[in-house]
Amino acid sequence: MQQEGLNSQNVPHHKMLTDFVLTHPAFASLGSSSRTYVLANLVHKTFKKGETIYKENDPGDSIYYIAQGEVALNGANGRHTQPEGTFLGLEPIISNDEYHNTTKALTDVVLLALPALFIKSFVAKHPDILGHLLATDEKEEKVKKAAGPPLLKPREIIGYFATFIVPITLYNLMGGTWVDPAITLFLCVLSATVTMWFFRLFPSYIPALFFLLAVLSIGLAPPEVILRGFSTQTFIILMSTFTLGASILLSGLGHRIMLLFFNRFSKSYFKSNLALFFSGALLTPFMPSIIARAEIAAPIYLEATQALRFQHGSTATTQLSITLFSGITLFSSVFLSGSLMNYMVLALLPEYMQVHFSWLVWIQAASVYGVIVLIGYLAASLYFRKDAQSVKIDKTMLSDQLRVLGPITPAERLVIMALSLFMLGILTTAFHKIGTAWIAFFVMFFLLLFQVLVTKQFRSHIDWPFLIVISTTIGISYVLKHLHVDKYLFDSFVKLMNDYQMQSIEFLLFSAVLTFIVRIILPLGPAAVVSGTLTIPLAVHYQTHPWVIAFTVLIMIDVWFFKHQSPTYNLFKKQARLNKKLVYDEKKFMTFNVFINALKITGLVASIPLWKAMGML
Helix, strand or coil, X not given: CEEECCCCCCHHHHHHHHHHHHHCHHHXXXXXXXXXXXXXXXXXXXXXXXXXXXXXXXXXXXEEEEEECCEEEEECCEEEEECCCCEECCHXXXXXXXXXXXXXXXXXXXXXXXXXXXXXXXXXXXXXXXXXXXXXXXXXXXXXXXXXXXXXXXXXXXXXXXXXXXXXHHHHHHCCCCCCHHHHHHHHHHHHHHHHHHCCCCCCHHHHHHHHHHHHXXXXXXXXXXXXXXXXXXXXXXXXXXXXXXXXXXXXXXXXXXXXXXXXXCCCHHHHHHHHHHHHHHHHHHCCCHHHHHHHHXXXXXXXXXXXXXXXXXXXXXXXXXXXXXXXXXXXXXXXXXXXXXXXXXXXXXXXXXXXXCHHHHHHHHHHHHHHHHHHHHHHHHHHHXXXXXXXXXXXXXXXXXXXXXXXXXXXXXXXXXXXXXXXXXXXXXXXXXXXXXXXXXXXXXXXXXXXXXXXXXXXXXXXHHHHHHHHHHHHHHXXXXXXXXXXXXXXXXXXXXXXXXXXXXXXXXXXXXXXXXXXXXCHHHHHHHHHHHHHHHHHHHCCCHHXXXXXXXXXXXXXXXXXXXXXXXXXXXXXXXXXXXXXXXXXXXXXXXXXXXXXXXXXXXXXXXXXHCCCC
């Protein structure tokens, strides 16, 4: 058997791969960006007559399209043949199982293979293509019936138990004390919510809905207080930037930008890294979802490693993965619209501060941090340059990618116009006095008006569950003030510290350490909520601007040492595979990540003089 990916030197194979993606009904109707993802994962394989393609009960790691030839399937249902122009080995996506047949080549066969991990996630996003995949001689395959509900894991059993016991215990401890009964009930509800987040019993928006329902049912706060988050400017900005980010992703503009950057500047190893780093950084201010940026970046990474002909697991391939991952993540806290977490923590600030910290003011306050991490990363890149190797670009692969993208589409032109309007509106705020929320809202209206996002896409590509979580977070901050919980927390903290009066720098350090500990325990979003809720209300009592503590929380929740702590990394890792094998050396990646974490903390410390000069410390 012979195998060939997109770095093939055989031009006809390139043409076969590209033509398949452009013309097959399963993929032809997709957007150009989606088609390039398929092309990036497509592998060309050949089998001689009589060769075994896969055996019954083998793990289902790929599905195949028979581009040339004919194959025979032998299994429990007997023997039958599969002709040219059909799909083969669909068990991984229809039954999530091993192969059910032993398959051999009846003639010399050319197959086009797609990894099962990729195609399963791709079908989940594009369910319409499943019918085309199943329109083969394998369509009689039946989805296996579930063997009943799965048994609870020990972690889940403990989690459900704790969800009931923790608030009951807290109520018994605080009941009958000097604490206001309303505060006691609020803390009990909050503890149950945090416990559900901690044990990951449900998607994060379900505990958020529980919190809303409990507070409203008990009557701890009026609806206009607890539901305030759904009417704030933060909600408007986030929904609008979600729409802008989804438009960049679905139109293919993000993929085109990164591919053109790479094509233009990849003349050497060092320049290739810089091209990918800055193309990822360029998307950061316009796509608040880091996960969405990773969805664009991972296929580009696969294409780059193949175009540069780097060996899998080599230092060069690993450095390229670090470069692209750093590009899409390193500046997330520098721009207000760079991360969903920024809006979540911003929502914990007093409302007048939320309005004050517009896009430009945020950049100004985070500028030193941004410069430090940029200089530090570039210095590290220069250090790794000693391992540079001469590169020879596979122009055939790049031309195939650009061919699939085709000429710039009307949707991409409209997105470029929307981006221009967004930036122009923000940069001229001093003249027209229109708030960032309403500029973003106009951009969303513009994109929906011209059908850049249709109704189905608007439903599926806006993270509505996250909007529920962040609106609940805002509601928590207002309930805190309504019940004077912030004052109770401060009094309790002062008593705990034995009346020791911390300086602002000491409180900043305390907030950083507390957030780091909470982040080890809780997932990303809940860690931001809990850390921010515990520290931001105390900031003014320690002569510290609440935004400084909010920014500290953002930096420290982004410091991660264990793979399970970063959903963005896990997605990137899942997609950076060819034939189920990770393309880069994960051990080297994680080692470099320690340096990145140190760089983030250095940037945070280096920002202190700026914040003092701005009167924030």
